[in-house]
Amino acid sequence: MKLLFVCVGNSCRSQMAEAIANESGYYAESAGTRPNNMVSNNARLALDELGINTSNLYPKSVDQIDSDGFDMIISMGCGVECPALPIDLDWGLDDPEGKDMNFFRETRDKIVNLISELSKQTDA
Secondary structure (H helix, E strand, O other): OEEEEEEOOOOOHHHHHHHHHHHOOOEEEEEEOOOOOOOOHHHHHHHHOOOOOOOOOOOOEHHHOOHHHOOEEEEOOOOOOOOOOOOOEEOOOOOOOOOOHHHHHHHHHHHHHHHHHHHHHHHO
């Protein structure tokens, strides 16, 4: 299954979701409506703590993505509006940008659980 994770800055939540989903056996990408210049260091640290590879992560714009090839497009939250993208799910996760490392870990763990639930739904 091919997944696209979308948020605003494409530096924290969607990047963590991309890496976790790829680690879980999905083909995943991420993009933002207003992408930042770099992936958050705390997002990388949170993934590193689980041994998840972050070397291929970089911010991308939704304008650079061909959404036709994805089975599911998931918004991470923050009222992301992508008129050109058909959003299938909105996970409604708060943006950890500017928060402490524990908030990044909590967000990461929520994403792990959501992807695990997604796996259960697609296996059923």
